[in-house]
Amino acid sequence: MAVYTEVPDGELEAFVARYDIGRPVSCKGIAEGVENSNFLLTTERASYILTLYEKRVRPEDLPFFIGLMEHLAARGIACPTPVKARDGTALGELCKRPAAIVTFLDGMWPRRPTARHCQLLGTALAQMHLAGADFAMRRANDLSVTGWRRLYEATKERADEVSAGLAEEIRREVEGFEAHWPRDLPTGVIHADLFPDNVFYLGDRLSGIIDFYFACTDAYAYDIAVCLNAWCFEHDGAFNVTKARLFLASYVKTRPVSKAELEALPMLARGSALRFLLTRLYDWLNHPPGAFVKPKDPLEYLDKLRFHAGIRSVSAYGFEP
Ligand SMILES: Nc1ncnc2c1ncn2[C@@H]1O[C@H](COP(=O)(O)OP(=O)(O)OP(=O)(O)O)[C@@H](O)[C@H]1O
Numbered sequence: 058m059a060v061y062t063e064v065p066d067g068e069l070e071a072f073v074a075r076y077d078i079g080r081p082v083s084c085k086g087i088a089e090g091v092e093n094s095n096f097l098l099t100t101e102r103a104s105y106i107l108t109l110y111e112k113r114v115r116p117e118d119l120p121f122f123i124g125l126m127e128h129l130a131a132r133g134i135a136c137p138t139p140v141k142a143r144d145g146t147a148l149g150e151l152c153k154r155p156a157a158i159v160t161f162l163d164g165m166w167p168r169r170p171t172a173r174h175c176q177l178l179g180t181a182l183a184q185m186h187l188a189g190a191d192f193a194m195r196r197a198n199d200l201s202v203t204g205w206r207r208l209y210e211a212t213k214e215r216a217d218e219v220s221a222g223l224a225e226e227i228r229r230e231v232e233g234f235e236a237h238w239p240r241d242l243p244t245g246v247i248h249a250d251l252f253p254d255n256v257f258y259l260g261d262r263l264s265g266i267i268d269f270y271f272a273c274t275d276a277y278a279y280d281i282a283v284c285l286n287a288w289c290f291e292h293d294g295a296f297n298v299t300k301a302r303l304f305l306a307s308y309v310k311t312r313p314v315s316k317a318e319l320e321a322l323p324m325l326a327r328g329s330a331l332r333f334l335l336t337r338l339y340d341w342l343n344h345p346p347g348a349f350v351k352p353k354d355p356l357e358y359l360d361k362l363r364f365h366a367g368i369r370s371v372s373a374y375g376f377e378p
């Protein structure tokens with residue numbers, strides 16, 4: 058479970074006392090998520106999410122993430138709003154970790170996303186891209202093509218323990234992307250990790266988007282590619298062209314995409330698959346024995362990478378411009 062840091066009662070009381078949200082009534086660790094320690098904090102007044110930022114989040118990036126959630130929430134995007142302490146700051150320190158309290162969003166993430174979920178997602182993603190267009194801060198995507206060689210170097214010695222020939226296949230992919238990655242597509246703020254467990258639904262409505270801790274400034278179409286991978290494959294590995302078509306069609310209705318963006322999609326989807334293959338592989342190989350968090354399967358993303366490698370045009374995703 059994703060509680061890497063236990064918070065003693067006294068420290069919690071002192072931390073919450075900095076805010077005007079009432080006294081804590083309970084604070085329960087949340088099992089889901091792998092990156093940070095998350096707690097459902099209930100006070101006399103309401104429920105909140107308390108997050109302690111752990112290893113992969115760089116403290117210098119936190120003002121970007123917090124500022125982005127404030128920006129998007131102010132423009133009507135259903136995302137957590139950081140709660141400010143009485144001194145006006147949204148970031149504090151708890152148990153020697155940077156920490157923040159954000160508003161609680163109702164809804165459930167879909168364990169088995171349907172085509173309708175994908176359709177609603179397309180609209181929400183495009184709305185988020187439009188709402189973020191005037192966000193002034195920038196953050197480079199350090200898990201895009203410039204970061205892949207470093208992850209390859211960090212995993213290559215043991216990659217073949219996971220699958221024979223994997224290190225060599227990754228090396229070839231990294232080289233190919235370094236030479237051919239599209240660099241002049243429309244860019245802005247992207248979520249960069251918009252998996253089903255980061256999107257909540259209530260009935261026939263998308264009720265919230267969470268987990269902005271990989272958000273960065275990059276090609277909008279890369280976010281589309283991340284979603285194609287995370288939402289449009291079935292558990293048996295089959296690509297669901299209906300889901301992809303509905304997702305893409307609803308996205309372009311809200312934010313029209315250029316020809317160049319559509320043409321780049323197979324390459325971006327293949328690159329996004331490499332990104333999650335690499336981070337999962339790294340976590341798989343560096344998983345502390347006895348840790349609560351179960352590492353995710355890297356090979357799921359090797360299969361996705363190979364699928365996109367065979368695609369020449371966006372029409373294979375069911376989308377006819
Ligand atoms: N604002 C929120 N409202 C309601 N629930 C939330 C909120 N933020 C987080 N959660 C709950 O906490 C869980 C973990 O959150 P989150 O996905 O941000 O964690 P993480 O450790 O960054 O995980 P990962 O990057 O692996 O998705 C979510 O699945 C959800 O159950």
Ligand SMILES: N[C@@H](CCO)C(=O)O
Nearest residue numbers: 091250252333337353
């Ligand atoms: N969404 C990521 C994990 C958190 O970033 C994955 O499924 O590999």
